[in-house]
Amino acid sequence: MASSKDYNLGEFTFPRGWFMVAESAKVTDKPQGVRFFGQEFALYRGKDSGKVVLLDAYCPHMGTHLARNSTSYVAQDGAVEGDSIRCPYHAWRFGPDGKCNQIPYSSGPIPPAAKVRSWPVVESMGAVFVWHDAEGGAPEWDAPFLQEWNDPAWTHWTFDDLGRVDVHPQEIVDNITDAAHFGPVHGSRTQFFENEFRGHLAIQRMGGGHRTLIAEGGPMLVTEAVYHGPSILITRMSGLYDSYIFIAHTPVDDGSAYVWHALLVRTSDGSPATAQDNIAARQYQDVALAAFAQDFEVWKHKRPCLQGLFVQGDGAFLKQRVWYKQFYNPRARKQEYLKQVEGIHVPRGMEAAPEEMREQSEASLPMVANG
Ligand code: FES
Ligand SMILES: [Fe+2]
Numbered sequence: 001m002a003s004s005k006d007y008n009l010g011e012f013t014f015p016r017g018w019f020m021v022a023e024s025a026k027v028t029d030k031p032q033g034v035r036f037f038g039q040e041f042a043l044y045r046g047k048d049s050g051k052v053v054l055l056d057a058y059c060p061h062m063g064t065h066l067a068r069n070s071t072s073y074v075a076q077d078g079a080v081e082g083d084s085i086r087c088p089y090h091a092w093r094f095g096p097d098g099k100c101n102q103i104p105y106s107s108g109p110i111p112p113a114a115k116v117r118s119w120p121v122v123e124s125m126g127a128v129f130v131w132h133d134a135e136g137g138a139p140e141w142d143a144p145f146l147q148e149w150n151d152p153a154w155t156h157w158t159f160d161d162l163g164r165v166d167v168h169p170q171e172i173v174d175n176i177t178d179a180a181h182f183g184p185v186h187g188s189r190t191q192f193f194e195n196e197f198r199g200h201l202a203i204q205r206m207g208g209g210h211r212t213l214i215a216e217g218g219p220m221l222v223t224e225a226v227y228h229g230p231s232i233l234i235t236r237m238s239g240l241y242d243s244y245i246f247i248a249h250t251p252v253d254d255g256s257a258y259v260w261h262a263l264l265v266r267t268s269d270g271s272p273a274t275a276q277d278n279i280a281a282r283q284y285q286d287v288a289l290a291a292f293a294q295d296f297e298v299w300k301h302k303r304p305c306l307q308g309l310f311v312q313g314d315g316a317f318l319k320q321r322v323w324y325k326q327f328y329n330p331r332a333r334k335q336e337y338l339k340q341v342e343g344i345h346v347p348r349g350m351e352a353a354p355e356e357m358r359e360q361s362e363a364s365l366p367m368v369a370n371g
Helices: 073-077 169-177 179-186 275-301 317-328 331-341 355-364
Strands: 017-023 032-036 039-045 052-056 084-086 100-102 121-124 127-132 160-165 190-198 201-208 221-228 232-238 243-251 257-266 343-345
Touching (some): 017 232, 052 121, 052 127, 169 201, 169 243, 169 257, 169 275, 179 190, 179 275, 201 355
Antiparallel strands (some): 017 127, 039 052, 160 257, 190 201, 190 343, 221 232, 232 243, 243 257
C-alpha cells in the first residue's frame, strides 16, 4: 500500500476539502464510531436540533471511545441527551461544540481541557460532509449541491456503499485524466476529450459511445465530470436519461479510501417523477454502478503507480497530479501549483470539447474562490 509520501504529494498526509463521511439517513441519535483521515470519530444526530455532530472520538478523561460501546448502561440507555453525548465509561457529557458540559459525580469545576474537537459538518443531497483541513482553516469553498436536487423531475438517489478499498486516493483521482482507458475498460469510442483545471475544480469533458451505459447504436454519451476539490466527483451525463453521477472517496488511512456511488436521474419528459420513474432511475443507477465497477476492479488489484510510463495520448496525468498537490500543502502555496496547470488540456491526437459545452460549464459550475 503506497502512502501520500510515496506519491510525493506534499506536507500533509490527508488533503484539505469537503469529504463525505456518512449517508444522512444512517446518522441517528445512536452514536457510531467512524474512521477517516487515520483517526477515530464519534458521529451522531442531536435530539434537540436534529443536527449532525462529528467529534474526535477519545474522551479526554481516560481515553475511552465515545461511540464504540453497546454494553455500558450509558449506551444502553441512550448516550445522546439533547445535542450532547455521554462517555460510556464515567458518563462525562460533551456538547456539540465538543466541550464537556457535565461531570455527574464531581462538584468541582469542569477543567477547560475537558473537550474534544468538534468538526464542521453539513448535510447536502442526502449525505453528511466534513470540512477537513490540516491547517484548521475555514472552508475554502461550499460543500457540493445541485439545484436539481430540489426539482421534482429529478428522482433522488440512494447511495451504493462500496466500502473500503485499499488504494491510495491518487489512483482514483488519476481517472479524471485517463483518456485512454475509455475504450478498453468501458467500450467507448471517444470522439472528444479534454481536461480543465481551475482552482479547486478538475473538469473532464468527454463524448463518445459507451458499451456499458449505452447500447450499440444508441445516443452519444456526453459527460462533464468535475472534481469539486480532492474527493467529490460529480458527473453530468446525457445519454439515455439526463443524470448526475456522484462518487465520493474519503481517505480512511494513508493509502485507503471509503467509496460511495449514486445517481440523480431526470424523468425522460421532465414531468414530476412517479414511482415508476423511480424504479427506472434505480435500474439506471445499477448500470452506472456496473460502469464504475469496471474502474473499481482495476484499482483494487493494481500496484501503485508512483511514476507512470506515460506516452502521447494518455492525457494530462502529470498536470492533474500537480493540481492535486494543492490540497496536500498549506493553502498559502496553492497558487504555486495552480499556475503550472490551470487551463484546458487536450491530449495529442484527440478532439477538444465543443465550444457550447465549455460555455455550459462556465454557466453551471460554482465560481472558484480567489482564482
Ligand atoms: S473516560 Fe470518558 S468519562 Fe471517563
Ligand atoms: Fe472509468
